[in-house]
Amino acid sequence: MMSCKALAALLALAGMTLPVLGHAADDVASLRAELQALKNDYKTRVDALEQRITQLESAPVGALAEATPEPQPMPAQAPSGGMGGTGTAFNPAVSLILAGGYTHTSQDPQTWQIGGFIPSGGEVGPGERSFNLGESELTLSANVDPYFSAQMTAAFTPENEVEVEEAFFRTLALPSGFTAKGGRFFSGFGYLNEVHAHAWDFVDQPLAYQAFFGGQFKQEGVQVKWLAPTELFVELGAETGNGSEFPATRRNRNGFNGATLFAHVGGDVSDATSWRAGAAYLDQRADDRAFETVDEFGLPLTNAFTGKSRTWVVDAVLKWTPLGDPNRRQLKLQGEYMQRDETGLLAFDAEGSDLAGDYRSSQSGWYVQGVYQFLPRWRAGLRYDSLDDGSKRIALVDSGELPLSAFPALLPADPDRISIMLDWNPSEFSRLRAQWDWDDARGNDDRDRAFRLQYIYGIGAHGAHKY
Amino acid sequence: MCRFIRSTLAVLILAAALPAHAALKVLATTSDWGALVKEIGGDQVNVYVATSALQDVHRVDAKPSLVARARTADLVVATGAELEIGWLPVLIQESGNSRIQPGGPGYFEAASVLTLVEKPERFDRSLGDIHPQGNPHVQLDPRNIARVAKALTERLSQLDGAHAQEYQQRAKDFDTRWQAAIQRWESEAARLKGVPVVVMHRDQTYLCSWLGLNQVAAIEPKPGMPPTAGYLGQLVTKLSASPPRLIMLNAYNDPKAANWLSDRVHAPTVVLPFSVGGTPEAKDLFGLFDDTINRLLAVLK
Numbered sequence: 001m002m003s004c005k006a007l008a009a010l011l012a013l014a015g016m017t018l019p020v021l022g023h024a025a026d027d028v029a030s031l032r033a034e035l036q037a038l039k040n041d042y043k044t045r046v047d048a049l050e051q052r053i054t055q056l057e058s059a060p061v062g063a064l065a066e067a068t069p070e071p072q073p074m075p076a077q078a079p080s081g082g083m084g085g086t087g088t089a090f091n092p093a094v095s096l097i098l099a100g101g102y103t104h105t106s107q108d109p110q111t112w113q114i115g116g117f118i119p120s121g122g123e124v125g126p127g128e129r130s131f132n133l134g135e136s137e138l139t140l141s142a143n144v145d146p147y148f149s150a151q152m153t154a155a156f157t158p159e160n161e162v163e164v165e166e167a168f169f170r171t172l173a174l175p176s177g178f179t180a181k182g183g184r185f186f187s188g189f190g191y192l193n194e195v196h197a198h199a200w201d202f203v204d205q206p207l208a209y210q211a212f213f214g215g216q217f218k219q220e221g222v223q224v225k226w227l228a229p230t231e232l233f234v235e236l237g238a239e240t241g242n243g244s245e246f247p248a249t250r251r252n253r254n255g256f257n258g259a260t261l262f263a264h265v266g267g268d269v270s271d272a273t274s275w276r277a278g279a280a281y282l283d284q285r286a287d288d289r290a291f292e293t294v295d296e297f298g299l300p301l302t303n304a305f306t307g308k309s310r311t312w313v314v315d316a317v318l319k320w321t322p323l324g325d326p327n328r329r330q331l332k333l334q335g336e337y338m339q340r341d342e343t344g345l346l347a348f349d350a351e352g353s354d355l356a357g358d359y360r361s362s363q364s365g366w367y368v369q370g371v372y373q374f375l376p377r378w379r380a381g382l383r384y385d386s387l388d389d390g391s392k393r394i395a396l397v398d399s400g401e402l403p404l405s406a407f408p409a410l411l412p413a414d415p416d417r418i419s420i421m422l423d424w425n426p427s428e429f430s431r432l433r434a435q436w437d438w439d440d441a442r443g444n445d446d447r448d449r450a451f452r453l454q455y456i457y458g459i460g461a462h463g464a465h466k467y
Numbered sequence: 468m469c470r471f472i473r474s475t476l477a478v479l480i481l482a483a484a485l486p487a488h489a490a491l492k493v494l495a496t497t498s499d500w501g502a503l504v505k506e507i508g509g510d511q512v513n514v515y516v517a518t519s520a521l522q523d524v525h526r527v528d529a530k531p532s533l534v535a536r537a538r539t540a541d542l543v544v545a546t547g548a549e550l551e552i553g554w555l556p557v558l559i560q561e562s563g564n565s566r567i568q569p570g571g572p573g574y575f576e577a578a579s580v581l582t583l584v585e586k587p588e589r590f591d592r593s594l595g596d597i598h599p600q601g602n603p604h605v606q607l608d609p610r611n612i613a614r615v616a617k618a619l620t621e622r623l624s625q626l627d628g629a630h631a632q633e634y635q636q637r638a639k640d641f642d643t644r645w646q647a648a649i650q651r652w653e654s655e656a657a658r659l660k661g662v663p664v665v666v667m668h669r670d671q672t673y674l675c676s677w678l679g680l681n682q683v684a685a686i687e688p689k690p691g692m693p694p695t696a697g698y699l700g701q702l703v704t705k706l707s708a709s710p711p712r713l714i715m716l717n718a719y720n721d722p723k724a725a726n727w728l729s730d731r732v733h734a735p736t737v738v739l740p741f742s743v744g745g746t747p748e749a750k751d752l753f754g755l756f757d758d759t760i761n762r763l764l765a766v767l768k
Contacts, residue, residue: 146570149560170560177538177563227538227563233531235561266531271519274530319530324522328721376693376721427691428526428553429592459592462549464556467529 092142093461097198099134101433101454103127107446114211115413115443116389117363118305118342119291120246122214126204126439126450133158134454137165137198147173153196165196166218181223186216188225188237189262189280190336191315193217199465201332201371202421203435203454207385208365211415212311212338214246217282221256233266233276247309247340248284258284262313266467271324276467277316284309290350293408302351303407305359307344313337317467327425328376335368346394348406355402357395364388377425385417389443413443431456491627494533494540494558494567496551497524498743499606500577500615502752504544506641507620511630515540517558520745521719524550525596525691529557537562540573542626544619547576548583548603572625578603580618581611584672595689604670606742608677609649609756616641648753653678656760662767665706665714665734667725670741674759683711686724694724706732713737713766718745737766 103109105126112125135158141151152167168183186194192209193216205215221241228234243257244250251257260283266276290304315336323329339362346359369383392410396402404411417440423433432455439448490513495501501516508514515536518524524546537543537558545551559567559574566573583601590599605611620638624631660679666672668687675682684706688698706728714736716725722736729736739759740749748758 146568172568173565174563175565179561179563225563227534227561229539231532231535233535264531267535268530268532274528274532276531319528321528323719324519325526325719326528327523327526427592428596462552464553465529466557466561467531467534 090142092140095139095458095460095463097137097139097196098457098459099136099198099455100132101134101203101452102131103129104451105129105448106450107442107448111446112441112448113409114207114387114441115415116410117211117387117413117415118289118409119293120211120214121291122210122216122246124205124210124215126437126448126452135163135165135197137196143172144169147171177227177229179225179227181225182221184218184220185223186218187239187260187262187282188223189217189260189282190278190313190338191276191317191334192336194466198456198458201369201379201381202383202419203433203452206336206367206369206383207387207415207417207441208336208338208367211363211365211387212247212340217245219244219248219257231267233264235264237262237264243284243286246289247286247311247342249286249289251285251287258282272322273318273320274467275316275318278314280313280315282309282311282313284311286344288347288350291409295408296405301349301406301408303409304347304350305342305344306347307342307359309340309342311338311340319467326373328373330373332371333369335366337364337366339364346396346407348396348402355396357399357401358393359395360393361390363390363392371421379421379423379425381419381421381423383417383419383421385415385419385441387415387441389413389415411443415441415443417441428462429458491541491623492539493542493544494536495544496546496555497606499612499752499755500544500546502743502755503612503616503619504623506752507616507634507638508623509633509637511627511633512623520740520742520749523719525553527551527554529554529561533558534561537567538564540564540567542573542575542622543567544575545577546603546605547578548600548605549598550578550603572622575619575622577605577611577615577618580614581605584676585669595687596691598690602669602672605673607671607674607759609645609652610677611673612752613642613645613649616645644753648756652756652760655764659760659763659767662713663709663711665702665711665725665728665732667716667720670717671715671739674739678760678763683709686714686728699724699728702728703731706734710734713763715739715763717741735766737762739763 103126109126109128113119136156137153138156139151139153141149143149148169149172150169153165155163155165157163164184166185168181168185171180174180188194192205193213209215219241221239223237223239225235225237239260240256240258242250248257260280262278262280264276264278266274268274286309287306288304289306290302292300292302295301313336317332317334320331321329342359342361344359345356347354347356349355365387367383367385369381371379371381373379389412394407394410397404418438419435421433421435423431425431435452435454437448437450439450490511491508493504493508493512493514495504495514495516497518498516498520501514504512504514517533518527543559545555559569568574578600583603583605586601587594587597587599616638620634623634656678661681663681663683664675665684665686666675666682667685669685669690672682684702686694688694710732711734713734714725714729716722716736716738718738718741725736739762740746740755743749743751743755746758749755
């Protein structure tokens, strides 16, 4: 019987030598592989030449120009710039998305707001009337080296500004199913948060995303994701950052602002039916998160929130593709539910009297939508949005110091909306869409009947879309 | 403490012994590459096929189940030439699997060892959804299968050196049977030479050029573009002068346009498996070509 020390020593030795042995075996294997690759390379070259000669011999003279392929070098492996060398030399893959359209609303879009909710200040609402240019998105992406890839999406706004929508690096070589991402990027929670505008199934985001995240949540930070080595898709992710966007704010402090945790699971029910579901929790802080409203006399008023903001998100997607080809027939059902608790201080007239008191709110919202591809090129969709402005405790109001009308954005409301869309997709690179909304987001009796036309064109690299 | 070390050692030894028995996990994008990997890999490989023959491999969703399969794969076998560009990059990126990144030994593209035809002279999408590297529907020329088999054998041997001998042996055996089958198919199909045919999409080009079928028209006006009524009308006029003998359709195609044309130009449509599993008879690669040729010959009787 070996002594304990000897066993320990053996264990240590094993720990040291195993990788070495592995390396030695690897070396032999890789030498053998190199030799084989060399042989193979010559073989394929000779084969190609032979094939060319046969083609030249057998092809009728007239057909030569068409039938003869260009002599090509035979790369043993794909270049690292992209899939199978689609990029030109080391140029990154470039794609440009152009979008725009026409908007008709029965109510003045200037008065649009989500009743009962603190304004998110994001890209929300139906937009301006008449013809509009949407954001033009320019995306560049490539592998940096064997360890990282990088991607940037710049949005050229109709106001002639350039915004960095996303700019991040991502790891390629972390072991055990981990990937890390850093920079500015859309957070990975929920289903729609990560989806770029050109891939949405409706012209705009659901009201819940507009109310809770100003459209989409992103910040400067880092993300780590882990994918389980199982047949069931199980993905866990964590993020943190500077909290630069609603509902958080930057705080002029070292360290980071809050954390986001998310999980997704997914799989197939049958050959035709696949699904994905997820849950997420965002714990964030806001310092002086100012929001502008108009008081009962029509004068501008700035209120501000300071405190903790915690959001739960639950999402689910189901796709039914009876013929296997999503461009022939597909039904896509999705829904998301969000619930947010905020506790802290609410300041009235932050730039004037600056009264502040305790504030506590618990609000929620959800949407469900279905999009059906009923013919090649044609899709129709139906979406229902609903928000619950929930319970709000405003100390300044409860104590009788101020009337509730001092916070017009927080007047009780019951926003909801119905949207119908129809789109025509002449190819994978173009889409023309019409959308009708019956929009009760304002929460009062002023229903907005909106009609929008939209075009989306993609040029450059062939995009690859997530589920 | 001693017990802990002893059990750790036992676990380590077990862990070291495990990979020797674990089969190489292969994610193949199509049933054809899946079948080929099985021919060469036998019991040493565990193949998962991402798509079925009834799907258009260019248009597939990056489903969560596929991302999960990419996570554990040791090798991805794809066609390449942008055929899978709409979804495979997402799988690889989302998989968190460094072994299957393009450029590494765990990523294999069939197109990288083949000479593709119909390489566009002009990269312009007004010509349809063209592939800059050439026509990627390479599997219907059995000589291409033989070339890919060789390269794939090398790749499997490189990844799983312990079973290299076995792969080489199986590959040799496959090649012998395959070359004999090619000769048989070529002699059986000799009377197809020069027969004028209409195809659906340019995905039967390799089959036509191998068998000498004369591809006179495509139902799709441009790659990836469904035909319009106007275009079909023109096609009828054009084909009335010299009618095709048959209209070739793939199992995954929508047969409507082909059937409409068939009635008007009085040529029968024939549904071909296109990939392994496309018809009940196309159970493996041999069945794929047996059935393709049988079906072509049956309509020409």
